[in-house]
Amino acid sequence: MANPPVDAATLARLERLWETPRGLRGILTTVDHKIIGKRYLITAFLFLIAGGLEAFVMRLQLSRPGEHLLSPDQYNQLFTMHGVTMIFLYAAPILSGFGNYLWPLAVGTRDMAFPRLNALSYWIFLFAGLFLYSSFLLGQAPNAGWFNYVPLAGAGFNPGLNIDFYVLGITFLGISTTVGAVNFIVTLLKLRAPGMSITRLPILVWGTLSTSFAVIFAMPALTVACIMLYLDRRVGSHFFDAAKGGSPLLWQHLFWIFGHPWVYIIVLPGISMASEILQTFTRRPLVGYSVLVGATIATTVLGFGVWVHHMFATGLPPLATTFFSAVSMTIALPSAVSVFAWIATIWHGKPVFRVPFLFVLGFIILFVIGGVSGVATAAVPYDWQLTDTYFVVAHLHYVLIGINVFPVIAAAYYWFPKMTGRMMSERLGRWNFWVMFLGFNLGFFPMHIAGLLGMPRRIYSYAPGMGWDLVNLVTTIGAGLFAVGILLFLINLVYSRRRGEPAGDNPWDAASLEWATGSPAPVYGFARIPHVESRVPLWEDRLSGIPGIRYELPPLDQDHETVGTSPLEGRLQAVLHMPSDSWWPLLLAVSMATATAGLLISLWTVSILGALGILGSVAGWLWPAPGSVAP
Amino acid sequence: MAVAGAGIGCAMSAVVVPERLPGAPADRQSIGAWGMMLFIATEAAFFCQLLFSYFYLASIAPGAWPPDGAPQLGLVLPNTGLLLLSSGTMWWAERGIRQGKAWQLRSGLLFTFILGAMFLGIQVVEYRHQHFTPASHAYGSLFFTITGIHGLHVALGLVMNLYVQLLAWRRHVTPARHLAVSNVAWYWHFVDLVWIVVFTGLYLAPNLR
Numbered sequence: 001m002a003n004p005p006v007d008a009a010t011l012a013r014l015e016r017l018w019e020t021p022r023g024l025r026g027i028l029t030t031v032d033h034k035i036i037g038k039r040y041l042i043t044a045f046l047f048l049i050a051g052g053l054e055a056f057v058m059r060l061q062l063s064r065p066g067e068h069l070l071s072p073d074q075y076n077q078l079f080t081m082h083g084v085t086m087i088f089l090y091a092a093p094i095l096s097g098f099g100n101y102l103w104p105l106a107v108g109t110r111d112m113a114f115p116r117l118n119a120l121s122y123w124i125f126l127f128a129g130l131f132l133y134s135s136f137l138l139g140q141a142p143n144a145g146w147f148n149y150v151p152l153a154g155a156g157f158n159p160g161l162n163i164d165f166y167v168l169g170i171t172f173l174g175i176s177t178t179v180g181a182v183n184f185i186v187t188l189l190k191l192r193a194p195g196m197s198i199t200r201l202p203i204l205v206w207g208t209l210s211t212s213f214a215v216i217f218a219m220p221a222l223t224v225a226c227i228m229l230y231l232d233r234r235v236g237s238h239f240f241d242a243a244k245g246g247s248p249l250l251w252q253h254l255f256w257i258f259g260h261p262w263v264y265i266i267v268l269p270g271i272s273m274a275s276e277i278l279q280t281f282t283r284r285p286l287v288g289y290s291v292l293v294g295a296t297i298a299t300t301v302l303g304f305g306v307w308v309h310h311m312f313a314t315g316l317p318p319l320a321t322t323f324f325s326a327v328s329m330t331i332a333l334p335s336a337v338s339v340f341a342w343i344a345t346i347w348h349g350k351p352v353f354r355v356p357f358l359f360v361l362g363f364i365i366l367f368v369i370g371g372v373s374g375v376a377t378a379a380v381p382y383d384w385q386l387t388d389t390y391f392v393v394a395h396l397h398y399v400l401i402g403i404n405v406f407p408v409i410a411a412a413y414y415w416f417p418k419m420t421g422r423m424m425s426e427r428l429g430r431w432n433f434w435v436m437f438l439g440f441n442l443g444f445f446p447m448h449i450a451g452l453l454g455m456p457r458r459i460y461s462y463a464p465g466m467g468w469d470l471v472n473l474v475t476t477i478g479a480g481l482f483a484v485g486i487l488l489f490l491i492n493l494v495y496s497r498r499r500g501e502p503a504g505d506n507p508w509d510a511a512s513l514e515w516a517t518g519s520p521a522p523v524y525g526f527a528r529i530p531h532v533e534s535r536v537p538l539w540e541d542r543l544s545g546i547p548g549i550r551y552e553l554p555p556l557d558q559d560h561e562t563v564g565t566s567p568l569e570g571r572l573q574a575v576l577h578m579p580s581d582s583w584w585p586l587l588l589a590v591s592m593a594t595a596t597a598g599l600l601i602s603l604w605t606v607s608i609l610g611a612l613g614i615l616g617s618v619a620g621w622l623w624p625a626p627g628s629v630a631p
Numbered sequence: 632m633a634v635a636g637a638g639i640g641c642a643m644s645a646v647v648v649p650e651r652l653p654g655a656p657a658d659r660q661s662i663g664a665w666g667m668m669l670f671i672a673t674e675a676a677f678f679c680q681l682l683f684s685y686f687y688l689a690s691i692a693p694g695a696w697p698p699d700g701a702p703q704l705g706l707v708l709p710n711t712g713l714l715l716l717s718s719g720t721m722w723w724a725e726r727g728i729r730q731g732k733a734w735q736l737r738s739g740l741l742f743t744f745i746l747g748a749m750f751l752g753i754q755v756v757e758y759r760h761q762h763f764t765p766a767s768h769a770y771g772s773l774f775f776t777i778t779g780i781h782g783l784h785v786a787l788g789l790v791m792n793l794y795v796q797l798l799a800w801r802r803h804v805t806p807a808r809h810l811a812v813s814n815v816a817w818y819w820h821f822v823d824l825v826w827i828v829v830f831t832g833l834y835l836a837p838n839l840r
Binding site: 113114117178181182185186189190191217220221223224225227228231232235236238239241244245246247250253254257566573576615619622 | 670672676680683694768770776790798811
């Protein structure tokens with residue numbers, strides 16, 4: 001059932017149509033979602049390592065009182081770049097990586113809706129990351145924290161290039177995120193396999209679909225804030241200047257109008273991946289699929305109404321803080337409902353405790369702990385007591401590592417066979433899980449206590465006799481153990497890439513469509529686009545005796561083509577001619593990077609050159625190919 | 632699984648594979664149109680945040696808002712009329728290509744371009760008559776940033792307009808396939824709509840008090 005009858009000549013034709021050219025040209029011009037997805041994953045993981053090293057140096061500094069490994073200024077740059085790296089350059093892009101690689105396979109098509117935009121979005125991500133990191137070379141990395149509050153980030157207190165790197169780099173990166181979100185939404189709504197109605201979507205896609213809409217509406221708030229700060233710093237405007245009618249609180253509002261939806265943007269896709277993996281290893285369809293989907297959407301929507309809970313200590317009127325406190329606590333409802341849906345699935349299933357499932361179970365535990373401390377800080381008086389202490393640091397790490405990193409590692413173990421054709425080592429994986437899980441809790445749980453003992457976040461050192469010595473030493477040891485866990489994961493990746501056991505098409509006997517094609521996935525995705533008849537297509541024949549997929553479409557092997565379907569029912573609509581390799585995305589990203597660099601060093605000629613490059617690349621990109629009809 | 636089973640039954644009867652599948656649609660169902668709609672959505676959110684900033688600072692202003700009195704309407708009123716008219720000419724142009732009248736498309740695009748360029752020119756004249764700058768006070772910063780960023784969007788619309796004119800002259804646009812025209816038209820109407828909101832909020836409202 002899984003593999004349709006297709007003759008070798010057809011496969012060879014498809015291969016020729018879809019493969020990326022070899023050599024440098026192929027590397028720079030490819031639009032293959034699988035290659036771009038893997039690039040996203042590797043680049044984001046390298047940023048995770050960079051951010052981890054920054055954290056490790058900070059933990060050495062804090063391991064005992066009065067340590068002077070780092071100067072205050074170095075410490076400021078490190079904690080800022082640690083936050084910026086983890087939140088902007090790791091957490092979101094790693095999820096885009098999985099999305100890019102998996103979505104076309106999971107929904108049964110051959111590429112993303114806009115393959116060239118996909119390439120553009122990766123190049124911008126890479127260049128924005130390098131741009132932000134180049135600040136270290138000048139010794140002027142951003143230094144006002146990842147949420148970059150004014151007036152500390154204003155020209156008066158921060159005259160160097162540090163903050164300019166931040167505002168320009170983040171604005172630049174925002175283009176990549178927005179373009180990526182548009183691509184995910186349109187791919188999902190228009191390019192699904194016929195028959196895959198909206199109620200038959202794999203749970204995997206709901207998180208990224210929902211948060212892609214959030215990106216569309218949340219990202220502009222940060223862009224507006226960054227443009228205003230750039231103008232305040234460079235042009236002499238007064239948006240955040242209280243003396244001239246502006247307000248520093250305006251920055252906080254704009255930042256968190258973006259920032260809180262962003263928290264869900266970087267965790268909900270992780271939750272969806274965890275649900276997908278949980279379904280496979282409990283050996284039954286998810287209990288409460290609709291409830292889990294509803295919870296995802298509800299969390300995304302509610303996420304737009306909670307931003308003021310980051311600002312409880314700024315003296316806003318009680319009516320406002322009470323309202324935002326109530327909405328923030330409401331988020332506990334969809335979260336709790338999801339946890340019960342997972343428990344019910346495990347309860348009614350026949351769980352198989354393989355490594356990906358261990359990481360999912362770890363995720364559920366950390367999600368509950370991070371959720372409880374989140375509800376706690378949503379209460380205004382409690383927040384007044386603990387804001388800007390290590391309690392908040394503990395909470396956000398439980399949430400981000402628990403709901404992003406653990407599902408990401410689970411997903412890496414789970415989909416590694418699909419990407420490489422080999423299994424990762426189960427034995428090393430178990431060590432990996434237990435070292436990471438214990439190291440994480442040993443390292444981050446004591447931070448709650450440090451916060452309750454009154455230790456403020458973002459201090460570069462502390463005096464002996466504050467009662468914080470032991471918790472900090474334990475935190476540093478735990479963080480070191482956690483780092484060893486990540487190292488084991490890396491070793492497993494490298495080892496299994498070469499020596500892993502061959503996987504076969506569907507090594508986990510999973511239900512979803514990406515397992516219906518070869519491992520590693522062939523360049524054309526599917527030799528024939530399947531008709532999907534079920535939410536769990538590869539299990540349907542065992543559940544009801546009716547096959548979950550059928551192959552009725554021709555292989556579409558005459559041109560670079562896939563099919564387009566209707567947004568809700570997944571009705572077959574058209575054959576879509578898909579764009580192929582192109583230089584324009586790279587040229588456009590280089591032009592944008594040039595324009596950004598010109599704005600940094602106030603060399604307007606460079607910026608104008610970049611702007612002309614942007615116009616030229618877009619024109620070249622959009623101009624109809626010779627002999628073709630209108631777009 | 633009963634529900635899934637019922638779903639399968641429906642799908643089985645519904646699946647029909649045509650002899651020859653149609654090519655990519657060039658209408659509102661096409662992926663290019665979806666892309667433009669989402670771009671407009673994120674742009675709308677962008678302007679919402681700019682206007683939020685304006686009204687937020689207005690609401691906490693200790694003194695008069697705007698600090699130097701309400702803005703003059705002498706230039707901006709006719710200018711708003713020009714931009715509204717340009718939406719009409721754009722609509723007329725798009726209607727032209729749908730009915731196969733290439734001349735109507737070309738002349739409509741040209742009128743739209745001229746009206747949009749006049750709008751920008753008058754905006755520059757208005758800027759030169761302002762007695763405050765972006766560096767005077769937060770109101771000045773907001774006024775020039777919001778109207779200036781809107782002006783940049785008009786300018787971008789003009790560039791798109793030129794591109795579509797070029798497509799039209801090179802006969803790359805047909806009644807059946809004119810997505811580029813539709814997308815540029817949608818963008819242009821959106822920029823006009825934003826102006827109506829900006830005009831109402833920044834120019835009209837302070838004068839009504």
